[in-house]
Amino acid sequence: MMGVRLNEDALPPDDEASFARVGAVNDEMKAQGVWVFGGGLLPSDSxxxxxxxxxxxxxxxxxxxxxxxxxxxxxxxxxxxxxxxxAWAEKAAEACEVPIEVRPFDGLA
Known part of the structure; x- marks a missing residue:
C-alpha cells in the first residue's frame, strides 16, 4: 500500500494540474496492470x-x-x-508533491 502523507494545515489549493499529474500516474498504473484500487480521503476531522x-x-x-x-x-x-x-511511490510522490509511505501487506486475505 502506498499512503499519501500530508499536512492538512498546509494543503495546496486544489488545481487542475495536480489532479492531472495524479491521474496520469493512476492511468500508468492501470496500463501496467499493477493498480488494485486507490482513492483520496476526506480530512481527518471527518x-x-x-x-x-x-x-x-x-x-x-x-x-x-x-x-x-x-x-x-x-x-x-x-x-x-x-x-x-x-519506483511507483517515487512517481506518486512527484505527482502529489507530498511524501508517500510504502508498506507491504502482512499476507493477503
Missing amino acids: ATVVRVANGSTTMTDGPFAETKEQLGGFWVIDVDDLDAAL
Whole structure:
C-alpha cells in the first residue's frame, strides 16, 4: 500500500494540474496492470475512531493521534517486490508533491 502523507494545515489549493499529474500516474498504473484500487480521503476531522476495551465501546470524532501528517489518500498496488513499489511511490510522490509511505501487506486475505 502506498499512503499519501500530508499536512492538512498546509494543503495546496486544489488545481487542475495536480489532479492531472495524479491521474496520469493512476492511468500508468492501470496500463501496467499493477493498480488494485486507490482513492483520496476526506480530512481527518471527518474520521470517527471506534475503540473497544473491557467490553465497552467508545466512539470519538477526529483522528486518534495528534500529528502534523495525516493519511490523505492511498493506492493498493500489486507488484513483484519492494523495488517495484518504491519506483511507483517515487512517481506518486512527484505527482502529489507530498511524501508517500510504502508498506507491504502482512499476507493477503
